[in-house]
Structures are given as structure tokens and as C-alpha cells.
Amino acid sequence: MELSLIEILEATSGEIIIEKKSEFNNICIDTRKIQKDNIYLAINGERFNGNKFVIEAFSKGASIAIVDEILFDIKDCEGLGTVIKVENSEKALLDLAKFYRKKLGLKVVGVTGSCGKTSTKDLIAAFLSEKYKVFKTKGNFNNQIGLPLMILELDSSYDVAVLEMGMSNLGEIDVLAECARPDIAVITNIGLSHIENLKTQENILKAKSEIFNYFDEKNTLILNGEDENLLKINNKCFEILRIGYNHEYDVHAFNIILKEDNTTFSVKDNNQDYIFNIPMAGKHNVLNSMLAIGVAKKLNVSFEEMERGINNLEATSMRLEVIKKDKITIINDCYNASPDSMKSSIEVLNTYKNGRKVAILGTMNELGDEAINAHTEVGCYAKEKVELLVAIGDYKDCYKNGFKQDNIITFSNKEEFLDNLKNVIKENDVILVKASRGMKFEEIVNSLEEAEI
Missing domain, CATH: 3.90.190.20 (Mur ligase, C-terminal domain)
Structure with missing residues (x-):
């Protein structure tokens, strides 16, 4: 993490309660995973209050603790490390990630949808990997805690970050989008996931659409044209690209061959056919691949570079x-x-x-x-x-x-x-x-x- 103490204080509106000059490196929210010179950010959650474990964090090697409650004797922390007090630690995490994302200035691709987010994220990262150094969300770090932690793992060596954005209710992706400010957003589909909370597919569409709340004419939204709900999205303020099986789409697939452990399909570009073979099964992964191709084309990656990038595909476990x-x-x-x-x-x-x-x-x-x-x-x-x-x-x-x-x-x-x-x-x-x-x-x-x- 390439931030100074002054920048951390500025981003979080924090106040130093105890100061000890020392080195610091990465953010950690779990005392079980603390490493030397980590910044321990104490999350005050529903199941536990991280503010209770500040002294433990210091004893395990943390050099800074960011808290929103003082649940320890200040005298016990003197000489152990720096303590920064913020109004709300979860908001401070988001604010810090938002500040850091802006400072790094790299390209961000945001991915959401009812299903297929993770596979699409993996494919985008692979298709871009031959031309760019790419960071992608690890596991399921796609919520209001996980996404900012992913951003704070970045450094200036990366060219592109592919960030997955999940939600269970309205307003949640808006928070993630404000933090990550994606240059390109991808919506895979609108299904029934989370309909228990959101009640209708119209509300699910509304929730997923929050990913482009901060878009302007410089941004691009890439949609699955085979999803009838996504066909409802139209906007004159930013670019929309659609993918699918129809030749009228910006990127379309044809000559699809489905096998047990791989999938082959063709893509047309400038009246020339290009054949892709991906080591993933299922017709749905053709659509996921087309979304990834749409992102890669937007970032000026050639089909040849995309094909070589497939060799770098690292699929997330427990997905087919x-x-x-x-x-x-x-x-x-x-x-x-x-x-x-x-x-x-x-x-x-x-x-x-x-x-x-x-x-x-x-x-x-x-x-x-x-x-x-x-x-x-x-x-x-x-x-x-x-x-x-x-x-x-x-x-x-x-x-x-x-x-x-x-x-x-x-x-x-x-x-x-x-x-x-x-x-x-x-x-x-x-x-x-x-x-x-x-x-x-x-x-x-x-x-x-x-x-x-």
C-alpha cells in the first residue's frame, strides 16, 4: 500500500490518539492474520467488535491501529504503536480505498450480475493479462468490507484492477461504485438471486444498475444482450456495448462447440472470423467470455493477445x-x-x-x-x-x-x-x-x- 501517514489521516478524517513513529505496510482487519507492521483496522461488526482486540493486534506485530471506539486503557498502548481514532471504521475503510484508488489512477473494471460474476472476472483478467499487469478480486471479497480491502492491496505496478461487486439489497452497489469508480462496468445478467430481499426482478435490475451511478461520457457499460432485463438499460450519457449471439450486437459469438471440459466459438471483427477455445465448459461461459472480450477490445487488446492471455486463466475454485x-x-x-x-x-x-x-x-x-x-x-x-x-x-x-x-x-x-x-x-x-x-x-x-x- 503506497500511502503516507498524512494521507491516511486525510482520507479517513482520523485523529492520532497515540503516536509512535514506525514503518507500516498493509491493512488487516483480522488479528489472526496480522503480520509485522500491518495497519490493524478495527471493524465494529454485528458479531464482534474489533476495537476490543487492539492490544492483541499490537502484540502480533501491528504498527498502527485505526479504531472508532476506545475500549482499552490508553496507557496500555503507549509505546506499542500508533492509534488513530475515526468516526466509523467501516466508512474509514471505504474512504481510504476511495482515496487510494484515485491516487493510483489505474483502470478499474467493475463486474456485477445475479450469477457468473466470478467466472467473468476470471476471464476478463485472463484476456487482459498478455498486455497488462492485472489485479482481480480474490475469492468473494466483493462487499463493503471485501472490495475496499482488495483496492488497498493494489500498488502502482498494476495497470488494471478487475473488481467484483456483490449485493443483497438496494444501495449496496452504489457504495461500492462510489469507492471503486469503475471506468468500465459489466453486468452479466439479472436473475432471481436476492429476490427474497428485493421482491422483484425490477428491483434487482435497479440494484445492479447502481454500478453506473457515477458514469459520464468517458465510461463504458458492457451488457449481456441475451438477458431481456438488461435490454431495458439505455443511456445517452455514456457508451453502452452489448454482447450475445445476435450479429447486431457489438460483439457476437457463433459456431459454438460445447465439450466436456472446453468450449470453442467464433467472433467476428472487421469481417474476419477469429476462433477462441476456452478451458471452461458450458454455453453460459460463451457469454461470460464475450463480456470479457468486450472489455479487452475497449482496452485495445488484440484478439491475438486475448488468445495468448487465455493461457493465464486462473479459475476460482468450486465453480464447475x-x-x-x-x-x-x-x-x-x-x-x-x-x-x-x-x-x-x-x-x-x-x-x-x-x-x-x-x-x-x-x-x-x-x-x-x-x-x-x-x-x-x-x-x-x-x-x-x-x-x-x-x-x-x-x-x-x-x-x-x-x-x-x-x-x-x-x-x-x-x-x-x-x-x-x-x-x-x-x-x-x-x-x-x-x-x-x-x-x-x-x-x-x-x-x-x-x-x-
Whole structure:
């Protein structure tokens, strides 16, 4: 982090309570991860109050602590490090990241959408990587704490930052967009994720659209033209590019070939066809790739450079991660789930020609009143595409009602399934494992990896 103490005070409107001259480097909000000369920023959250752990942070090597409450004896901290008092530590984190982003002056690409954000982020970073030094959001650091922490990991050696922006309610992406100020924004789609809070897809669209709240004529918005909700977005104040399968779009794909572990498609540019092959399965990843190509074209990356950049693709784990064991193949897609992503993953499973196709599906969270219909619809979609459906959790009967076939087994919870795993899974099975994050279906993946089939 390339900031001076004076700049930190300016950005956070902070006041020095205790001062000790020392070196400092990166921000850390977790005392368990403190390293020498870190700045410990005490988050006052719902589950814990970081202000209680300032002395612990100093004892582990922190040189500065930023707090919004004094919950320690000041005499106990004298000589340990510098203490800066701010009005609100979470706001201070956002303000500090906003200040730092402006100081660095690099290009920022913001990515949001109901599903596909992470895969699209990974693809954008890869397509840009041959020409630029690219930073991308790690894991799921895409909220009001995670995003500013990602910005504060940057330094002046980077050319582009690709930042994922998530939300669960209105106003949240606005906060992230004000902090990150993306030059280019990408919206993957508008689905049903978070409809429990937002009630309608119109509100979901409104929430995702906050990503361009601070746009002007210098900014570009890149949209998935195959999503009918995104077709509603029009604006004369900034540039809009659309991607999809229609030749009328700014970037469009054709001659698509779907395989078990890769996807090939063509793109037309200046009346010339260019063929891409990406090591990711599923037609939905064609659209994600087209969004990435749109970003790369906007940043003057040639198709040849994009193709070479694909070799640098680092896909985030638990997103259609194929694990090939001696007797079974596992498709680990249990990081999260929504109706649209469920269907996309089932389509990927359906591309496998050898072995019995098994889908182990769990609960999709945050669907509110749409939950029953959504689980039933996914069950119906799985018909003729899977040879065994294993439905687990509260909505197992909804899956069953939609599937309407005998080749389904239901379990109340994953523990019940794990007790019966060896009776369900057979040699040569290809197994999709998918549910919302809270279901922790990676435990099923781990058991499948260890099982003696």
C-alpha cells in the first residue's frame, strides 16, 4: 500500500490518539492474520467488535491501529504503536480505498450480475493479462468490507484492477461504485438471486444498475444482450456495448462447440472470423467470455493477445471445477446457486457422453416467495438431462414434483445422504454437486473424493 501517514489521516478524517513513529505496510482487519507492521483496522461488526482486540493486534506485530471506539486503557498502548481514532471504521475503510484508488489512477473494471460474476472476472483478467499487469478480486471479497480491502492491496505496478461487486439489497452497489469508480462496468445478467430481499426482478435490475451511478461520457457499460432485463438499460450519457449471439450486437459469438471440459466459438471483427477455445465448459461461459472480450477490445487488446492471455486463466475454485478420480468424475460447483446457474450447470453435466449423469442438488437460498416455484422449475429442467437426480434439503419435494420421474432419490440433509453415499454412487458416474453456499456441499465433494466406489 503506497500511502503516507498524512494521507491516511486525510482520507479517513482520523485523529492520532497515540503516536509512535514506525514503518507500516498493509491493512488487516483480522488479528489472526496480522503480520509485522500491518495497519490493524478495527471493524465494529454485528458479531464482534474489533476495537476490543487492539492490544492483541499490537502484540502480533501491528504498527498502527485505526479504531472508532476506545475500549482499552490508553496507557496500555503507549509505546506499542500508533492509534488513530475515526468516526466509523467501516466508512474509514471505504474512504481510504476511495482515496487510494484515485491516487493510483489505474483502470478499474467493475463486474456485477445475479450469477457468473466470478467466472467473468476470471476471464476478463485472463484476456487482459498478455498486455497488462492485472489485479482481480480474490475469492468473494466483493462487499463493503471485501472490495475496499482488495483496492488497498493494489500498488502502482498494476495497470488494471478487475473488481467484483456483490449485493443483497438496494444501495449496496452504489457504495461500492462510489469507492471503486469503475471506468468500465459489466453486468452479466439479472436473475432471481436476492429476490427474497428485493421482491422483484425490477428491483434487482435497479440494484445492479447502481454500478453506473457515477458514469459520464468517458465510461463504458458492457451488457449481456441475451438477458431481456438488461435490454431495458439505455443511456445517452455514456457508451453502452452489448454482447450475445445476435450479429447486431457489438460483439457476437457463433459456431459454438460445447465439450466436456472446453468450449470453442467464433467472433467476428472487421469481417474476419477469429476462433477462441476456452478451458471452461458450458454455453453460459460463451457469454461470460464475450463480456470479457468486450472489455479487452475497449482496452485495445488484440484478439491475438486475448488468445495468448487465455493461457493465464486462473479459475476460482468450486465453480464447475472438474475432479477426475479413478472411478468417478466430480463437477464441483457448490460455491453458490441460483435458478439460472443451476440450469447452466445441468447443461454442462449433459455434455458428458460416457458414464451415468448424476446431479446432487441442494437448496437455493434467498429466493423468498419464489423458492417453491424455482426449485420445481429446476427439477423440471433436469428431466431428460440427468440419469439420476439426488435432491437434498428443505426443497427436495419441489425438485421431485418438477422432475416427475422415478430416477430421483431425496434426502432431508447432506448427512443422511453421506450415510448412504456408497449405495447411491456407482463406478463411472459423472456427478454434479451444487447448492447455495450455506449448504456447505463441499463436504459432499470431499466425501466423494475419498469414497471407495
